[in-house]
Amino acid sequence: MDPKIVAFCCNWCSYAGADLAGVSRMQYPPNVRIIKVMCSGRVEPSFILRAFEVGIDGVLITGCHIGDCHYVSGNLRAEDRVKMAKELMKTLGLEEQRLRLEWISASEGEKFASVIKEFVEDLKSVGPNPLGKGEASCP
Amino acid sequence: MVDDVLVIGGGVAGIQASIDLAGRGLKVYLVERFPSIGGKMAQLDKTFPTGDCSICILAPKMMECFSHENIDVLTHAEVKGVSGNAGDFRVKILKKPRYVDEEKCTGCGDCVSACPYINLPDEFDMALRSRGNIFIPFLQAVPRVVMVDREHCVKCGNCQVICDAGAIDLYQKPEEIEIHVGAIIVACGFDSFDPSGIKEYGYGRYKNVITALEYERLVCASGPTGGHLDRPSDKKTPNSIAFIQCVGSRDVNHNPYCSSVCCMHATKEAILAKEHYPSMENYIFYTDMRAFGKGFQEYVDRAKNEYEVRYIRSKPGEITEDKETKNPVIWYDDTVTRQVKRLEVGLVVLCTALVPSKGIKELADVLGVELDKNRFFKIADPLYAPLDSSREGILVCGYCQGPKDIPEAVTQAKGAAARAAEVLACLGA
């Protein structure tokens, strides 16, 4: 079963990078669904856990390079939160590679494509989300 | 078949029943646990709704009862056994030693002032003052005979020396006697519920939180403060009092029944407090204002309008204390304005429930009668035999068979007396 990936892309850099990959017709696997957020600093640890809870195999968070953040320090906050999320995942027994944080600028379309390809391969080797098709009942 | 009657409990009901029976020419034995008759009514300051001084209207009856030739008053005594059945009961009575010869003691009280150890809590005054090892139960005690608290008495002998009548005998022995009666009337009254179990109200932790009965003693002229409302913490007169109803009553965790008298009692005390101290602010926290007796509602209306007593429909959640002023602070949900409020007052009076007196279970077993689920005496039939217990020949009246106020208790006492006479008459025929 193909791994399913949800990607949180920041509007100013990585979302534009993804667009550029499209404009340049760089092909990458269709496993990813992109959710646009204004800044990587907007991604809550609960979004990451919710994704795994409902059976998604991989979470990708992309933001501007350090120092490039449109909101100055949003990406630094994202780093702290991903660090915490990884600690929780480690205790939960979820493989750490299921969560990735990448800095992708608006002109790095190719990097975006290669990150997706790499991530899909990683997830294939790690296997499907052990939590299976989540049946969480309440929001 | 014997015409004599045993009356257990020397409160107002017991006294009234004895007087009525004696009036009919019947021989009455009146057994009272406490060294004096008078019961709880003696401890009250005033009675509602008239506001008469309680002891004033009780003392004459006590004297009449004590001095009646047909009535043998056995104080400081307990019923130990009953055998036989209606018309022919054999009753064992244990007369516990007073260590004072009732005959000789004139009640002059010299011995009381001679006793050097004044550090025991005075039961009558709800431990608001202390008494010596030898003491008179209360001023108007009947019989007006002192009693020695042998347990704490160190036998220094001062009282013996002082007593001209030579009435004090520290080695007096208990005496068991047996009497033969045709009918028994039980009127052993009630006790006041101990609210320390309700931790949230802080009784026992905060000095200025007292029970209704303690309040009675405080404001009673013969009480520990000579009638001055001096609150326990700093002996000053508070400028506001809050009476809290249903403490332990209408509460399934304590006593599910309604004690019937507290609402009126609080209103009475509030009015009297206003009379004594015109600037006093009085609050009554109630759930339902139960002024159902004759003249009661008007009494409550007067309290509201003339005496500015403020009635708050709420049962407080918690009482804390202001550390400096020691003023109790009441946290309550005013169910009319639907707001949680805080009220600081000088004194809090907990109108506690009135519960069956201690030892009622043992007495019931001795008498072979049953108790109801609230541990009052079970009555045979509320409509047709409201005064008969579950055993023929034994009658119950007053608070010990269910909550009621004084007029009802007296009415039932007279009823019980008549019923006893009727029983004897039927058996006799």
Added chain:
Amino acid sequence: MSLENIVNETKAYYCLECGKCTGSCPISRVNKGYSPRLTVEKALLGFDKELLADGGIWSCMTCNLCKDRCPSNVDYTKFIRYARAEALKTGYTGNCTHGGVLSSLMRIMGNPNLKQDRLGWVSDNLKISEKGDILYFTGCLPYFETLFKDIGVNSLDIARSTVKILNRIGIKPVVMPDERCCGHDLFWTGDLENFEKIAKLNVGLIRGTGAKKVIFSCPECYRTFKQDYSEYVDMDFELVHISEFLAEKIDEGKIDFGSLEEDVTYQDPCRLGRHLGVYDPPRKVISSIQGIGLIEMEHSRERSICCGTSTWTNCDRFSEQIQKERLKEAKAAADTLITACPKCQIHLSCAMKSKTPIDEVKIKDFSVLVASAMGLGDDP
């Protein structure tokens, strides 16, 4: 369960509207908009929709103050729990704190095919075993450590201290590698479906270790096992809180708690105190430490005030006011406050970070206090 059944189940119809519950409720005292009495009133008069949509039902701390004091014995706490389950079905929830990461974690732990790796904190000098009579249930401590170390609370110290104490008295407790959250918050926010899964999972795991007695350091786990699991799964092992276990040991004379020169005061956790009636064992253990001064707060034992927030929902300005009030009361008693529940420690420590002037109180967990008094040191 419709609101009508809830009223019957909890005997809410006995309510005399005397107001004693609202008068006692710490939330109502600060939050004018919340009143247990009016909530029951709405249920009685059939305002179902309005009640289920009212966010207030998620502010209740389920601390049992009102339930214990209600003259008509209305079980308001159970009433709230049922109301929340019903509200959840119609799509209403409370305001989840921390972005809802906690409830997400718990639901994940309800998933049978999860394989956790949660024993990272067990260093070499902590002796635990796979099988055995005595089992120590650690609940969510590893996750709390990750989430709350930034406010200076190391929840795993509780686990380490507890194991050290047990080791000291010769016990190598079983600590399960894949133990799940006890599901307390799922139960109390009405997610019974996931709660049932977690209950069965946990009991199955415990049975697998052959444990006869399960020791809890967290009162919420203790109460959940003791009172809420039985409806879903039966258990053939004893349940005991660490304070009770140590108190027994004092009677058997088996334990010496060393000494500690410090004045402390004790916060009764609602679940341990009012819910389970365990007041004395913790006090007994604490006061058996030589040199320690245990001073009671104004509100303690049955009158103890809750730490302000429950089930990670509606942690708002009112909870903060309650917490600050509680810290002031603790400060008046002593400089150190002993908590016996990881959540009390977290919530009160967080309140201390408030920007408004606050009473500085050292907050220390019960097991950590005992371990340090016994000189078991704080090396991990």
Added chain:
Amino acid sequence: MQASKKVGAVIVVGGGISGIQASLDLADSGFKVYLLEKSPSIGGVMAQLDKTFPTGDCSICILSPKLVDVGTHPNIELITNADLTEVSGNAGDFRVKILKKPRYVDEEKCTGCGDCVSACPYINLPDEFDMALRSRGNIFIPFLQAVPRVVMVDREHCVKCGNCQVICDAGAIDLYQKPEEIEIHVGAIIVACGFDSFDPSGIKEYGYGRYKNVITALEYERLVCASGPTGGHLDRPSDKKTPNSIAFIQCVGSRDVNHNPYCSSVCCTYAVKEAIMTKEHDPAIDVNIFYMDMRTHGKGFEEYYNRAKEEYGVRFTRCRPSSVEEIDSRKMLIKYENEDGKLMGDEFDLVVLSVGLKPPKEVKELSEKLGIDLNRYGFCSTSEYSPVETSKQGIYVCGAFASPKDIPESVAQASGAASKASSLLSSERGTLVVEKSYPPEKDVVGEDPRVGVFICNCGVNIGGVVDIPEVVEYAKSLLNVAYVEEDTYTCSRDAQDRIKGAIEEHDLNRVVVASCTPRTHEPLFRSTIREAGLNPYLFEMANIRDQCSWVHLHEKAEATEKTKDLIKMIVAKARLLEPLERIFVEVTHSGLVIGGGIAGMTVALELANQGYEVHLIEKEKELGGNLRRLYYSLSGVSPREHVNKLIDAVTKNSKIHVYTGTNIVDVGGYVGNFIVKIDQDGDEKDLASGVIVIATGGVEYKPEEYLYSEDDRVLTQLELEEKLANNELNAKTIVMIQCVGSRNEERPYCSRVCCYDAIKNALKIKEKSPDANVYVLYRDIRTPGFTEDYYRKARDEGILFLRYDEKEKPEVTLDDGILKVLVVDRTLGREFLIKPDLLVLSAAVLSHPGNKELSEMLKVPLREDGFFLEAHVKLRPIDFSNDGIFLCGLAHSPKSIDETLSQASAAASRAVKILSKDRVEAEGAVISVDEILCRGCGRCEEVCEYNALELKEIEPGRLVAQVKKVLCKGCGTCSVACPSGAITLKHFTDKQIIAMIDAMAGIF
């Protein structure tokens, strides 16, 4: 002589970064702008750069938002692929004739989908944008992010095979399109036609054009650029292999009397940048820069140069290579004379020539048409004190066409020119601009969501991959979806009308468009649904082209499934969308300038000229600042005189309220509504202003080294100038030491003005006493641009320049009264002892000590060296991230007088952009704080970079976070930091995002 009736419009010639910035400033200040660009797309040379220095930002990332702004601005009319033919009239009323060269494509119809480009069979023409490193077809898009995004036909080579016409559904291609002449009527002209880079083939010895592996710096940029011909792989032209050693040769065509004697100012720093990019790409590559003087004088450039040396290991060799030869067609041999005079020959795989800047080739006729003078180098002639004014009134200049400069200076000059034009035409402000009006908004609160889904085929781009009909059926099955429509081009004009119709007909209260990227098309669709009476925030886009069909061309089934998922996720979010009200803030129409030096006074005058009240605050007792101590300037006019002229203009101007001897006590409020509390010797006053401009200037460093305070024969340059002015100089031998206190550990920056002052004073000394011996001990002589002439003049006058190494500083000793200076001359490598009568130290320029306190009050950041930190080094040099506060002059960093003046008028222009409006609109999707849930823990305040959140004590002992919606930028970081969930970021709430995650996982 002013024209009778002024016109409230301006034409900007040249669509590079300067032209773009000038157009945006003017269009936002109430003027109609015509932006004329000769090539098919605006963007200029900056669009061709990969990265920019000194931050290493990706150039197109920071440029394309500005391109989109210009492309969608209602008051800017873009005229591309057109030339200016004739200009008549004068200041305030010009008539300009323009020849629109044919594109052979109808700009209205073309959607830039690019189908025609792939259909054209002839792909063999050199792509100009990619410096001919790749080839393009006859029909092409200039570059990926081109604005306007319209194709162009290279009619010359086109064989009219018709493939493109067939494929183009929009029918936009018209191969017989005719050129068209139009005439426009404007009040002012701004010339920003940029520069051409020097063609090095003329320098035969470097072999450009002969050897494949000798390329220019701009070609190198395209090579390393990710969207370039090699996709960012550094493949050298000859064998497409990655070189493992590269040489950069500086001053190719600059500082060379045979080509261009001036210094092109930017090549040193861009060489360092390209070296760093290479090292970041692959640290193993050996990079060597051959230079004469490392002129990294701009803000942050010296630290950038040091990092290249120390961190990246770039090698720097001081010499000018004599020749470049290719040996056995693999290696390039560079011959040069090293410092010790030995002839060296190093081999490299690639040689990059740092070519200089020269005026554009057609500038000759352009200047004649405009009637403006050029200077001797063919650049536009300007003066030191009016850097943006040309010789003709009403025509202004900015950018590299005025003089070679880098991007931040060009941007500043562009705003400066805009400000001059705005002053000229301030009476006509707002006359020709159009303000879009919309119908009243429908109230949708409480209604059940009724979502309209519009799915785009984008011609073949989406439809060719995704099975659109299947997706349409699927969309219809989704909960709350009331209407689904499929279009070939949802972004086309007619599709907008269909959307508005559908909203009416089906009473839709949410709209979802599944098409391309919201980054370019969201504003368009939002204004469409606003025209149908829907709040613009009830709209979301699903990116099913750039992030789906285009990237899964060969996986049609998966792409279709993915499209369904993406639409399902966006509909899940749409259900929870709420209407957001747009926040407007009233503007106080007055400005406040801090600092009464030349910068502050210039800003004050420009604002006053445009009719605004100005409060000018000066700490000292009188105005003038540092320039009062400067008597001479190399361009002739004395700074002192110019400052005095400014002082009396300021004092006479009724609109300028001067407060001397005054300190700022406190600053409150926000953009449009600042309240500044000032203290004028004792009495405090509150001043209201819409904007604040910081012009606090700098101070001279009092040297601790070289016995400065121990001997009165040791002076600083300013003290020397004072002596020269009062003719008190009677010294025979004078030694000057450069870089005193600059470019060291403590102050790693270059103070920029000391080389200029040293040469000026040295020339003045020679003028007063020709036989004096003047020695200048220097590390690098930094006289960028045309000031290079004075450096040559100084050498001409016999002033001796000795270069010392940073590690072997000159030693100044005093034995029995004789001052001795011992220096090791790097060129000869020998010690040199001089006994000067006078020792002059070129002391550093320090930031003003008051900056620290001021920065705290204004809540704007400082760099460690105390100069202010602007919003963006490159494109927003005089702005801060907080709106309404601007910066100019030495407070920004050490700079020359003309740069200060450009920045000053630029600050004025940015200020007018706000002051010219009655209301300033703020971002709608901002945060809201639930005051019940907020516990006042302050964690949000800590993470907010814009001070949009502040803890307020609304009741005693109770703090609550309150948001100033105007300042909130909507990043949402605080809502994650908030533990109690009190903060919601509108339009990106937790519930909305969780709903998208659940939708993706098929939960509901």
